[in-house]
Amino acid sequence: MSRPSPYRAVKAHVLARIRSGEWPPGTLVPREEDLAETFGCARMTVHRALRELADEGVVERRRRAGTRVALPTTRTAPVEIPRVDREVEAMGASYRYLRLARATEPASPSAAARLGVPEGTEVLRVECLHHANDSPFQLEERWISLDVVPAAREESFADVAPNVWLLERLPWSDVEHVIGATNATRKVAGHLGIEPGEAVLEVERRTWLERRVITYVRFLHPGRFYRLRTAGRPG
Amino acid sequence: MSRPSPYRAVKAHVLARIRSGEWPPGTLVPREEDLAETFGCARMTVHRALRELADEGVVERRRRAGTRVALPTTRTAPVEIPRVDREVEAMGASYRYLRLARATEPASPSAAARLGVPEGTEVLRVECLHHANDSPFQLEERWISLDVVPAAREESFADVAPNVWLLERLPWSDVEHVIGATNATRKVAGHLGIEPGEAVLEVERRTWLERRVITYVRFLHPGRFYRLRTAGRPG
DNA sequence: GAGTGGTCTAGACCACTTT
DNA sequence: AAGTGGTCTAGACCACTCA
Numbered sequence: 335m336s337r338p339s340p341y342r343a344v345k346a347h348v349l350a351r352i353r354s355g356e357w358p359p360g361t362l363v364p365r366e367e368d369l370a371e372t373f374g375c376a377r378m379t380v381h382r383a384l385r386e387l388a389d390e391g392v393v394e395r396r397r398r399a400g401t402r403v404a405l406p407t408t409r410t411a412p413v414e415i416p417r418v419d420r421e422v423e424a425m426g427a428s429y430r431y432l433r434l435a436r437a438t439e440p441a442s443p444s445a446a447a448r449l450g451v452p453e454g455t456e457v458l459r460v461e462c463l464h465h466a467n468d469s470p471f472q473l474e475e476r477w478i479s480l481d482v483v484p485a486a487r488e489e490s491f492a493d494v495a496p497n498v499w500l501l502e503r504l505p506w507s508d509v510e511h512v513i514g515a516t517n518a519t520r521k522v523a524g525h526l527g528i529e530p531g532e533a534v535l536e537v538e539r540r541t542w543l544e545r546r547v548i549t550y551v552r553f554l555h556p557g558r559f560y561r562l563r564t565a566g567r568p569g
Numbered sequence: 570m571s572r573p574s575p576y577r578a579v580k581a582h583v584l585a586r587i588r589s590g591e592w593p594p595g596t597l598v599p600r601e602e603d604l605a606e607t608f609g610c611a612r613m614t615v616h617r618a619l620r621e622l623a624d625e626g627v628v629e630r631r632r633r634a635g636t637r638v639a640l641p642t643t644r645t646a647p648v649e650i651p652r653v654d655r656e657v658e659a660m661g662a663s664y665r666y667l668r669l670a671r672a673t674e675p676a677s678p679s680a681a682a683r684l685g686v687p688e689g690t691e692v693l694r695v696e697c698l699h700h701a702n703d704s705p706f707q708l709e710e711r712w713i714s715l716d717v718v719p720a721a722r723e724e725s726f727a728d729v730a731p732n733v734w735l736l737e738r739l740p741w742s743d744v745e746h747v748i749g750a751t752n753a754t755r756k757v758a759g760h761l762g763i764e765p766g767e768a769v770l771e772v773e774r775r776t777w778l779e780r781r782v783i784t785y786v787r788f789l790h791p792g793r794f795y796r797l798r799t800a801g802r803p804g
Numbered sequence: 805g806a807g808t809g810g811t812c813t814a815g816a817c818c819a820c821t822t823t
Numbered sequence: 824a825a826g827t828g829g830t831c832t833a834g835a836c837c838a839c840t841c842a
Binding site for chain 2: 806807808809810811812
């Protein structure tokens, strides 16, 4: 262990009491001023420790009412949705990208709804496949709003994956994910090298730049092989 | 809008530059001291703003090297895994819990591995079903380590869901989730009221208390109806 | 060695909520 | 009205990392 800085010491102290069960949910944590005196440090130092614990959902703070240990039921764990190419490489496998289709076309009702544009607006649709060690790992179907990203009209996406291309050019302000499970259609099964009807993990993502949808994308993964993983702590 | 506090103003200023594209990834953000002068505030105030942006993954900071706009590719979005009963109620549906089975039994090899106990150790297995408006919403199979939670031996779980019971009694220090898709077996399909072979969303969760696994649980949701959802921002 | 961020202090005043 | 957290200041010194 290294010497913990004072604010870390305060955090650790409070967390240890909570985890040991000594301070069950609802317990009133000592006032900042008292903790500062206990630890022989400034109130700002204690404040930072408690503020971070509050940000992490470990405690709840209200002026006048003080700081209380939060009910663990209100806490949720973050799940990370990784970028496929990096994930493949992290597994020590070789990554390969293959474009299946690219077309500018009038937005279908569902695509228009998801991109937030009028039906029939010209949008770019790209379909591609990501491989790990030459076996299909992710099937991607993507719509890009040409209003927001006009430069995409000139890009073939034959060699560069759309997510890489987009991320290098555009910042984003909001993102939404929807995760579900579905049965592989014959077409999907053919691309992923599985049997029709096999379960596939479906991740849909919409990305915004200041209220306008940049892109809507649907990823399909073979359910037998692919998992989303995460680890988290309450604090 | 209300008057933002100075540190929020600094955060907003930096975020706006990044989102507008004026500061693309890799751009060097002004030094704390310079920003403090620009905003006419103390360096600590700027520091807090930049520290929060760094915690959120928007910028990367290194001593001597300064603060740089992070590559958006390194950012990930959090997904919240909600508690089922609350989720059902949030949809305006009525929630119902049904215990299917409860038994203390020697840990099978796979259960032992997941709980981190020797094979054959006595563990508690609970199987139950969660309903929304009387239709099955989630099938749950759970193993509880009796070494860590001896009190569970006396609880029937006939009326109280294990997660609620556990959360009211025990704090936790770590959690891991694995999300995948699988095909419903005949038994699973029967419980969930779907056809065998239909895609189901599978969420596995392990919860630790200081290096010891409290419980391992596997949730199965009908893929046709259930989705995990999230929304996030880069900062 | 020099320049950046990381942390801390010992105050101060403000904002909010409960009494 | 009083008590709590929320924020800020104007310094200070330390830790790390690059040149």
